[in-house]
Amino acid sequence: MTNPTTSQPLLEVRGLSKRFGGLQAVSDLDLHVARDEVVGLIGPNGAGKSTAFNLISGTLIPTAGRVVLEGGDITGMAPSAVVRRGLARTFQSTSVYQSATVEQNLLRGALSTLPGSVWTHAVTTRERRAGLLRVAREVDEILELSGLGPYRHVAAGGLAYGHQKLLGVAIGFATRPKILLLDEPAAGLNGEECAELGRLLQRLRAHRGISVLFVEHHMAVVMELCHRIYVLVQGRKIAEGTPREIQSDPAVIEAYLGAPDYAHA
Numbered sequence: 001m002t003n004p005t006t007s008q009p010l011l012e013v014r015g016l017s018k019r020f021g022g023l024q025a026v027s028d029l030d031l032h033v034a035r036d037e038v039v040g041l042i043g044p045n046g047a048g049k050s051t052a053f054n055l056i057s058g059t060l061i062p063t064a065g066r067v068v069l070e071g072g073d074i075t076g077m078a079p080s081a082v083v084r085r086g087l088a089r090t091f092q093s094t095s096v097y098q099s100a101t102v103e104q105n106l107l108r109g110a111l112s113t114l115p116g117s118v119w120t121h122a123v124t125t126r127e128r129r130a131g132l133l134r135v136a137r138e139v140d141e142i143l144e145l146s147g148l149g150p151y152r153h154v155a156a157g158g159l160a161y162g163h164q165k166l167l168g169v170a171i172g173f174a175t176r177p178k179i180l181l182l183d184e185p186a187a188g189l190n191g192e193e194c195a196e197l198g199r200l201l202q203r204l205r206a207h208r209g210i211s212v213l214f215v216e217h218h219m220a221v222v223m224e225l226c227h228r229i230y231v232l233v234q235g236r237k238i239a240e241g242t243p244r245e246i247q248s249d250p251a252v253i254e255a256y257l258g259a260p261d262y263a264h265a
């Protein structure tokens with residue numbers, strides 16, 4: 001992937017911590033993502049990666065620390081408010097509405113870009129129509145970009161698993177994010193589906209220059225797509241660097257990449 005155009009952080013996480021009872025799930029985490037940058041967050045099971053995502057996206061309130069998006073503090077904001085600020089996320093399991101069609105699922109994401117006032121008398125019928133028309137165009141564009149166009153009227157639950165995962169990414173993209181957080185987008189995908197996911201992320205970034213932060217166990221995908229990688233172990237960051245640096249870091253090899261259950265290369 002080409003390098004991001006600027007090093008000005010879009011997302012900055014400072015001293016982020018989360019304690020569940022006696023368990024320190026995330027400990028004093030600092031990370032940043034620049035505009036147009038693709039960053040990976042990796043580590044063994046239970047390292048705190050999903051918890052970090054939940055803290056950043058507003059699903060969980062941190063015990064300590066700050067999350068700053070474009071210079072504005074979004075720590076502890078409700079997920080819907082965080083989405084409106086430009087940070088969207090997907091979940092480990094596919095988070096599509098199974099009985100809704102592909103188009104309806106995308107509309108769900110795209111409608112969140114309209115101000116709440118669009119449904120009230122504060123806006124004119126003409127303004128409301130214009131907003132809804134823009135949303136419909138957006139959905140058409142994403143159907144085209146994601147390659148899901150032929151499945152527009154298919155119930156999401158009827159899609160192959162790989163397509164459901166792509167739809168999850170596309171729903172996140174439909175919220176017009178500045179940064180998209182993807183939780184294990186390649187989990188359960190075969191080689192060709194992983195390649196398709198990579199191509200989709202390339203297209204989305206080329207189209208609108210968004211940043212991506214993703215958690216992934218599939219190392220081939222991580223090493224190919226990321227500009228930089230952070231490694232978490234037991235809630236603590238143990239390394240950060242380029243894919244090449246991470247792959248040859250002795251601490252990372254010992255704690256994760258060289259572990260016996262590591263079988264994702």
Ligand SMILES: Nc1ncnc2c1ncn2[C@@H]1O[C@H](COP(=O)(O)OP(=O)(O)OP(=O)(O)O)[C@@H](O)[C@H]1O
Binds near residue numbers: 044046047048049050
């Ligand atoms: N809501 C919760 N209540 C209590 N403990 C939790 C909660 N959520 C996560 N944990 C614990 O926090 C630790 C970090 O979990 P987390 O799911 O963030 O790890 P992870 O790196 O995403 O793991 P995986 O790769 O398996 O998804 C684990 O020990 C987990 O059991």
